[in-house]
Amino acid sequence: AMMDCKDIDECKQTGACPELSHCFNTAGSFHCDCWGGYHYNGTRCEDINECSVGTFTCPDNSTCHNKEGGYNCSCNSGFLYSNNSLCLDVDECATGKAQCPNASNCQNTAGWYFCECWDGYAGNQTVCEDVDECLNNSTCSDHSVCVNTEGSFLCLCDHGFSSNGTSSTRCEDIDECSHPEFGPLCTHGTCINTVGSFYCDCHKGFWSNHTRCLDIDECEKNESICQPHSTCVNILGSYECNCNLGYTGNGTYCKDIDECSKSPLRCHKSSQCINTPGSYVCVCAPGLIALGSLCVDLDECQSNRGGCHPAATCYNSAGGFQCQCGNGWNVSTRNGHGMDGCLPLFTF
CATH class of the missing domain: 2.10.25.10 (Laminin)
Structure with a gap:
């Protein structure tokens, strides 16, 4: 009789396939397939490191991380996973x-x-x-000073220089002589521009203190600049010589004025006008004394009886006096003046 042979389902037997695998029964046999993410190494199913073998698919800017039976993709630092499976940069x-x-x-x-x-x-x-740009000596150009500021610097031009408008670090000389901002310079002279300044070339009669023309006081500088009998008077840019009081002339030559010949009424009628250098004096006639501008009689008898003899009497008169000897006395040749001015009539 024929035997009815049936296929044995080996997959139902314990241990037919290694762990982490699927068992597939076939007619008269079976085969084992490792799970996805695993491969058979001849004895067992071991995990496949997709990250190492390169069988992974991750988006840009992400990193592959292996795990049992598969792998994960995580966005790198600075990136964020989006809904469309992309790792987008985080701003x-x-x-x-x-x-x-x-x-x-x-x-x-x-x-x-x-x-x-x-x-x-x-x-x-x-x-x-x-950054202190001023530590670098070449930051600013010549004729300027570097001033550091927060985040920048300034180039301050020296006196007499200015920025040319095209560069904040270049300073150019200011021509003060032609610059309208400075107005007219060097009155009484000529303005000459110099590097960083200017100079006044002054006209005759003025001296330069570099930036101004100042009047020269010729009278103070030279006391003998004028002729005798004249006074020096300083004027702007020059001087004048004026004749002193009592003199006449044009300043370069001064001669005495004879006041006595100009007007005879200058002195009292009883006095004599005498001209002096630059003036005159009024001399009263003998027997008169000056009292202000007047000539008045001098009473000589009031002072020591006029110097008459003791036996004589002093009589004052206008402009003089007399000594008259008393009774018993004769007048000598001295007219009663002095101790021998009177002589006795009788001698014993």
Whole structure:
């Protein structure tokens, strides 16, 4: 009789296939297939490291992480997973996640950011400090002073120089002589421009203190500049010689004025006008004395009886006096003056 042979389902037998595999029964046999993410190494099913062998599919800007039977993709730092399975860059500058120091600008990059110090500042990601441009001697041009400021610098032109308008670091000489802002310079002279300043070339009669023309006081500078009997009077740019009181002339020659010949009424009628250099005097006649502008009689008898003899009497008169000897006395040749002015009539 024929035997009815049936296929044995080996998959129902324990241990037919290794762990982590599927068992597939076939007619008269079976075969084992490792699960997805695993491969058979001859004895067992072991995990396939897709990240190592390169059989993974991850979006740009992400990293493959192996796991049992598969792998995961995680966005790199600075990137964020989106709904369309992409890792998009995170703009840390726009979201406020960036931490930049003062005096810097945040610049976003793929996956990160960096802090860029402003012009005039230098440093790193944590601090930006002002750069002192003035430490470099070539920062400003000649004829200027460098002044450091926060984040920048200034070139201040020296006195007599100014910026030419096209560069803040170049200073050019100011021609003060032709610059309308300075107005007329060097009155009584000629303005000559110099580097950084100007000079006044003064006219005759003036001296230059460099930027102004000042009057020369010729009278103080030379006391003998005028002729005798004249006085020096300084005027702007020159001088004059004026004859002194009592003299006449044009200043270069002065002669005495004879006041006595000009007017006979200058003196009292009882006096004589005598001319002197630059003036005159009035001399009263003998027996008269000056009392102000008058000539009055001098009573000689009041002073020691006029010097008459003791036996004589002094009689005052206009412009003089007399000594008259008393009774018993004769007048000598001295007219009663002195001790021998009177002689006795009788001698014993």
